[in-house]
Amino acid sequence: MQNKKAHAAKPAQRIIKKYPNRRLYDTDTSTYITLAEVKQLVMDHQSFVVRDAKTNEDLTRSILLQIILEEEAGGTPMFSEPALANIIRFYGHAMQGFMGSYLEKNVQAFTDLQAQMAEQSKNVAPEVWAQFMNMQNPLMQGMMGNYVEQSKTMFEKMQEQMQKQTEQMLGAFGIKK
Incomplete structure (x- = not known):
């Protein structure tokens, strides 16, 4: 019984698909999401992976780098x-x-x-x-x-x-x- 609770408490990794038109689709909510919403997932410590919709290639790092690039370009940069x-x-x-x-x-x-x-x-x-x-x-x-x-x-x-x-x-x- 305790194993079931421990297993149920662990959230599954969220899958976001990136399509050739650069749109991001959240399979958890069945909706298209923006880069700002992906950033919010990071801020909320949500576990997710971004995959190319055609090849299934892991694009998570490139999306995270894109978020950093936007943050660096739009305000007070963190990196000199x-x-x-x-x-x-x-x-x-x-x-x-x-x-x-x-x-x-x-x-x-x-x-x-x-x-x-x-x-x-x-x-x-x-x-x-x-x-x-x-x-x-x-x-x-x-x-x-x-x-x-x-x-x-x-x-x-x-x-x-x-x-x-x-x-x-x-x-x-x-x-x-």
Whole structure:
């Protein structure tokens, strides 16, 4: 009985089909939806996949990138031109695989920090919260310092892993460092 409840509680992954005319069809609601509605699914933490209606190819990443592009073009961009240029430079570079993992872990650490702050601020009046955010509070500096330290530690671990793999690869070819 408990297994049925656990199984029923897990929502199925929503399937969105993309047609050649660039329209998106939500098979869950049997309606066409906009990119803004797909963005809302992301914001609501809904599990979904976007598939090409003809080939069944997974297009989820390209749709998510399209949402990011629209967000970047329409308001206050999150990424500066130098940051975007640096990301582009990692494509085709030996560190490309590590960079994706590093960014993913960094964004997750920042998201966790944000959730922790939101949880701690539930009972705080909006006016007090605004004052807190406007101050250079030692607590805030400490939290951001912890985030930066975690980021640095992740990067150092990534570098160590890359160095070990390089040494193993060179050792396999009989080349010693």
